[in-house]
Amino acid sequence: MRNSIASCLLLLGLVTCGRESDTAAPGAEPAAAPAPAPPPAASEAPAADPQRDIYFGAVHVHTGYSFDAFTNGSVSRPADAYAWARGSAIQADKAGTMVQIKTPLDFYAVSDHAEMMGVFPRMSDPNDPLSKLPIAARVTSKDQNEALQAFAEILREMSAGRTPPEFTDPAVSRSVWSEIVKTADAHYEPGRFTTFPAFEWTSNPNKRNLHRVVLFRDSSKVPELAYSSFDSEKPEDLWKWMADQRAAGSSLLAIPHNGNASDGLMFSLTGSDGEPLTAEANRARAANEPLYEISQIKGTSETHPSLSPNDEFAGFELWNYTLSADAERPTKMAGSYARAALLDGLALAREGKGNPFEFGFIGDSDTHNAAASNEEYNFTGKFAFEVDPKHRMEGLPGQPPAQRQQIQEFSSAGLAGVFAEANTREAIFDAMQRRETFGTSGPQLRVRVFAGFALTAEDAASKDWVGAGYARGVPMGGELPAAPAGAKPSFIVKAAKDPVSANLDRLQIVKGWVDANGAKHESVHDVAWSGERTPDPATGKLPAVGDTVDVAKGAYTNSIGAALLEAVWTDAAFDPAQHAFYYVRVLEIPTPRWSTYDAARLGVKIPDGLPASIQERAWTSPIWYTP
Numbered sequence: 001m002r003n004s005i006a007s008c009l010l011l012l013g014l015v016t017c018g019r020e021s022d023t024a025a026p027g028a029e030p031a032a033a034p035a036p037a038p039p040p041a042a043s044e045a046p047a048a049d050p051q052r053d054i055y056f057g058a059v060h061v062h063t064g065y066s067f068d069a070f071t072n073g074s075v076s077r078p079a080d081a082y083a084w085a086r087g088s089a090i091q092a093d094k095a096g097t098m099v100q101i102k103t104p105l106d107f108y109a110v111s112d113h114a115e116m117m118g119v120f121p122r123m124s125d126p127n128d129p130l131s132k133l134p135i136a137a138r139v140t141s142k143d144q145n146e147a148l149q150a151f152a153e154i155l156r157e158m159s160a161g162r163t164p165p166e167f168t169d170p171a172v173s174r175s176v177w178s179e180i181v182k183t184a185d186a187h188y189e190p191g192r193f194t195t196f197p198a199f200e201w202t203s204n205p206n207k208r209n210l211h212r213v214v215l216f217r218d219s220s221k222v223p224e225l226a227y228s229s230f231d232s233e234k235p236e237d238l239w240k241w242m243a244d245q246r247a248a249g250s251s252l253l254a255i256p257h258n259g260n261a262s263d264g265l266m267f268s269l270t271g272s273d274g275e276p277l278t279a280e281a282n283r284a285r286a287a288n289e290p291l292y293e294i295s296q297i298k299g300t301s302e303t304h305p306s307l308s309p310n311d312e313f314a315g316f317e318l319w320n321y322t323l324s325a326d327a328e329r330p331t332k333m334a335g336s337y338a339r340a341a342l343l344d345g346l347a348l349a350r351e352g353k354g355n356p357f358e359f360g361f362i363g364d365s366d367t368h369n370a371a372a373s374n375e376e377y378n379f380t381g382k383f384a385f386e387v388d389p390k391h392r393m394e395g396l397p398g399q400p401p402a403q404r405q406q407i408q409e410f411s412s413a414g415l416a417g418v419f420a421e422a423n424t425r426e427a428i429f430d431a432m433q434r435r436e437t438f439g440t441s442g443p444q445l446r447v448r449v450f451a452g453f454a455l456t457a458e459d460a461a462s463k464d465w466v467g468a469g470y471a472r473g474v475p476m477g478g479e480l481p482a483a484p485a486g487a488k489p490s491f492i493v494k495a496a497k498d499p500v501s502a503n504l505d506r507l508q509i510v511k512g513w514v515d516a517n518g519a520k521h522e523s524v525h526d527v528a529w530s531g532e533r534t535p536d537p538a539t540g541k542l543p544a545v546g547d548t549v550d551v552a553k554g555a556y557t558n559s560i561g562a563a564l565l566e567a568v569w570t571d572a573a574f575d576p577a578q579h580a581f582y583y584v585r586v587l588e589i590p591t592p593r594w595s596t597y598d599a600a601r602l603g604v605k606i607p608d609g610l611p612a613s614i615q616e617r618a619w620t621s622p623i624w625y626t627p
Helices: 004-008 067-071 078-086 120-124 144-159 170-186 235-247 279-288 338-350 389-394 401-408 425-433 457-461 465-472 594-602
Strands: 053-061 107-110 198-201 212-216 252-256 291-296 360-363 415-420 437-440 446-452 490-496 504-514 520-529 564-570 579-588 617-620 623-625
Touching: 053 078, 053 212, 067 120, 067 144, 078 107, 078 170, 107 170, 170 198, 212 235, 235 252, 235 279, 252 425, 291 338, 291 437, 338 504, 338 520, 338 579, 360 617, 389 401, 389 594, 415 425, 415 446, 446 465, 446 579, 446 617, 457 465, 457 490, 457 564, 465 490, 490 504, 490 520, 490 579, 504 564, 520 564
Parallel strands: 053 107, 252 291, 291 360, 360 437
Antiparallel strands: 053 415, 198 212, 212 252, 360 415, 415 437, 437 617, 446 490, 490 564, 504 520, 504 579, 579 617, 579 623
16 A cells, blocks of 8 residues: 555655654654555556656564564564554554554565474464473563573574474474465555565574575465575575576565674675685576665664775664674674675676675565564564563663663664555566665655766756656666766766655765776765755865754754755766766754654663664665676
């Protein structure tokens, strides 16, 4: 179902005529959930829009069928997840707390862990043999910290490759996987709300994150059993399995996430065998992984200050942990963040080995409680026990301080934005496959970019600027053609605020390139901004937009910033002999972080080390140039 503001969109999904307010109103009571519309008849199949509309959603969503979600108190099932995304209130914990999104989503996918899928809920059945296991009483304990520590113990064992055979019954996982697929089909309403069959492959070697969401275009040829890290924890083996599924008639893709928690493994320049990447492995990765999840609850992995020291916005929502249950810190930033990986991909392509890191961007959730929780002012946590704001702010009674800090440093979820011809499985999957996507840190802010050697300011000013962009340029996720002699690429960029979120601060274009000596470079360009600000002539830096956040009240005003920003930017330093990429970053004005909202509501101090305000943002998929 498209949001009610959709009929008010101008400039093809960028400018809204929805109600503007000078003051944000977080914490308002959720609106009544819309009544589900009946599925369309075949004759009512949605018409394809050749200029494509923006759709928002999430595909990294866990329910109580995931072992870690159930252990941490989730009572949800896949049907609850889809009801939440449509706008209905759902039960969030055993106490009966209800949660509800305020701006519903267009597409959603439950992607429970393939490992131990559906096994742990059986421990609550006294007639099931699993309920007799020694750990079952702790997993199902009414003491939330006792259950949390049971989860931590299971995670330690799993990371060390020690999983009891009782937890890996394929009959249980096969049955639950079948239910997940059937539930996705039952909630799919073409043109109104799109669902996908999906699961998560949860490779966690030595507590380092290599997780991927595996998403299917439809349910016609899904396998009987999801592929798990118990089958193999090597990405190369996952890609081989995916190739086998294509040979059997499936269309599917994988989306890696949380390179920031991989300690350098996610974008390593060696394979699982420790040897340098080969052209064959690079082709396999590029064929299977067109997207990367740049932001989610476990932080943002665009870049890191140590990797991008000249980027003043590089330190956004960094969750600096491995996936250890004991708050272990990573030591390797290289191989963990997207921008550096994009540069490494250019270098590999320049060497003739192909580019394994030519991926687009999405944001997503990693909720373990069915509700994506992307709204900063409406944050309900990653795990069910975090639904109580005291628990996410102060931790559970008896919980180790380091674990408590990890939870306090969780972000709100991100969102995926896609440009698709219609709200259908086929159109949205194909948009992901061609990388015409962007990620946000949670808001439904809108951004669009076209690049080309023949695009002009007159094109940008045209009513049909999108048509001009497709005709004479390429969209986000695309590849520029060979450069005509003497030509430089121009970029048409337009962005609009989320109607219920903050105004915009600035538009930036991030460029990366590899020079004739093989050295890697990056630069960040402010191309449009709000207000009457002038870049510093000495540093080129744009002054800060200001900050209207009232920390004590947990509020802000839209008295600064702009509802719409747009620019036409030409890369004056373009060298047609150099491999390069470009992506757009859009920043909102400062707004309260979820922990600031919680602190104001509870009348408590913001936990030490947490920022009072953040600048929510969006990142478009890159556009590449290859000599």
